[in-house]
Amino acid sequence: MDLLRKLLFPFALLYGLVMAIRNFLYDKGILASNSFDVPVIAVGNLSVGGTGKSPQIEYLIRLLSPKYSVATLSRGYKRKSSGFVLADASSSAEILGDEPYQFHLKFPEVLVAVDADRTNGIQQLLPHKPDVILLDDAFQHRKVKAGFYILLTAYHDLYADDFVLPMGNLRESRSGAKRANIVIVTKCPKVLPGSEITAIREKLKLTPQQQLYFTYIDYEDKVFSRHDSVPTDIMKKNEKIMIAGIAKPSPFFAYLRRDGDQELTFPDHHAFTEADVSSIKDAAAGRYIVTTEKDYVRLKDYSLDKLYYLPIKSAFISGSDSFDQAILDYVGKSTANGSIH
Template sequence: MSAARKLLYPFSLLYGGVTALRNELYDRGIFSSNTFDLPVIAVGNLSVGGTGKSPMVEYLVTLLKNKKQVATLSRGYKRSTSGFHLLTGKEAAAEVGDEPLQFKMKFPEVLVAVDEDRSHGIRELLKQNPKPEVIILDDAFQHRKVKAGFYILLTPFENLYSDDLVLPAGNLREPKWGAKRADVIIVTKCPERLSSSERERIENDLKLEEDQELFFSRIAYSEKVYGGSESFSVEDLKNRKFTLVTGIANPKPLIAYLQNKGLNFEHLKFPDHHNFSVSELKELRSREMILTTEKDYMRLKNDISKERLFYLPIATEFLERKDVFGQLIKEFK
C-alpha cells in the first residue's frame, strides 16, 4: 500500500462503515425499498470511474427491444436540469446528460428518461403510452430505494473490486462484499484472448456466491467512424490529420486501439463527463478534424461543425457464453 493510501485508509474505514451500515439497514428492511410490478434490471458497479455501463445498457436494449417495450432510466449525471425528463432526442447533452442522450439517439423507439429519484422516475415511466414492459436502470447498484429484480455488476479487468479499497484510499463506493447483491457479475474490458487459468484466478479472487453467474466481456471498437456529414473506415484515418478528444474516465484502451492501427494523433484529455468551456470550444474549433467518443460527441455536436467532428462507436462483446447471458435476461420476469 502506498504512503498516500496508508494516510487515507482510516477515512476509508469510516466511509466503508457508514455505507455498510446503510446497506445492512436496507437488507433488514429497516430502510424500505420500493418494488414494482414489472421487470426492473439494474446495471452498476462498486467502483467510481468507467466500467463499461453504457455499452452494457445498449447491449441489453438491443437484446430486448424487439420483444418488449423497453425503457432506460438514468440520473443524468452532471445535467443542468432536475426531476423527471422523458427524452425526445432534441435536447442538449447539458440538459439531460450525455449517456441518456446517446441512448435516445441510438434507439429512438425506446423510452429514455432521467430522474435522480429512481422511484419517482419509474412511476412516471409507467404513466407513458405505450407503457414500458421492462425498465433498465443505469448506474443504480447503490440506489437501494428501488429494489430491482435483477442486478448486473460490472468490474473492469484491470481494476477488479476484489483488489480495491473503499474511498478515499481506493475507488470503491462501498465495501467489496456488496457484490453479493448481484445476480450476474461481468468482468469488463478484458483482453480479446483470456486464458482459462486467468479466468479461474479471477473467479477465485471475486469469491462468488453459489447462485451468481460470472461472465467475461471486452470492448469492441467499430471499424468505421461516424459524423454528421459522412462516415468512413478507421483505416482511412491514416490519411487524415486529426486530434483525439476524450472526456472519459479511462481513455487508455481507446488510445491503444488507435495506435495499434498505426495512427498518429494528438490527444486532448478532459475529465469524465466534462462540460467544455467557451475557451476550450474555441480551441477545438481550430482543429482540422476531431475524433472523439460517442458520449463526448453528444456534448460537442452542437458546438463543433459536423464536417470536423467524428466519433468511434463501441459495443460490449462477450468472450464466451453470450447465449447463456441472453437467456438469463430474456427469461427474467
C-alpha cells in the same frame, strides 16, 4: 500516493462502517425498498466510474427492444435540469446528461428518462407502460429493489483488489457484490486464457447462484460524422487529433493512434465551452477530429469541421447465449416484481 492512501485508512474504515450499517438496514427491511410490477434490471458497479456501464446498457437495449418496450432510467450526471425528465425531440446533452442523450439518439424507440430519485423516476415511467426498465448506475440505489442486478468490474481494476473510499475507489465494501445476479468482468483482452479466467473467478469469490461473464470493448468498423462515415482502418492512417472526455481514455487513443497524431484529454463528462472548441479548432488545423460517442453528443452542435466519433460496444468473450437467455428468462417470466410499498 501510497502514503496518502494509508493516511486515509481511518476515514475509509469509518466510511465502510457507515455503508455497512446502511446495507444492513436495507437487507433487514428496517429501511424500506420499493419494488414494482414491472421487470427492473439494475446495472452498476462497486467502484467509482470507468467500468463500461453505457455499452452494457446498450447491449441490453439491443437484446430486449425487438420484443419488449424498453425504458432506461439514469441519474443524468452533470445535466443542467432537475427532477424527472423524459427525452423528446427538444432534448439535449445539457438537459439529459451525455450518456442518456446518447441512448436517446441511438435508440429513438426506447423511453429514455433521467431522475436522481429512481423511485420517482420509475413511478413517472409506469404510465408509459414499459415492459422492462433498465436502471443505469443504480447498484447502490437501495431505495429501489430491482428484480435483477448486473454488477460490472473492470479487468484491470477488479473490486476484489480495491478498498472503500477514500483510501480506495469502492463506493461500498466488496461484500456488496453478493446482491448481484450476474457479475461481468469488463474491458478484458479479446483472448483470455482459461487459467486467468479461473484465477479471477477464485479471486471474486462468487456464490454458486451467481453467474460470471467476461467482455471486451469492440469498436465499430466505421467512424461517423453528421454527414458521412469513414472506415475505421482508413481513419487510423490519416493524420488527426483525438479528443476524449471519459474516465479512462487510453484504450480509445491506442486503438486509433498513428505516429504524429495529437491527443486532447478532458475530464469525464466535461461540458465543452466555446473556448474549448476554439482550442480544438486551433489544434486540428484542418485535420480530422475523432472523439468518443459520449463526447460527440456534447460537441456535435458546435461548428467543428471533420468531426467524427467512434462507437463502441460490449462483446462477450464467451457465453453470450447463456447471458442473453438469463436476461430473457427474467424479463419473460417476470409479470411482476412485487408492488410498491
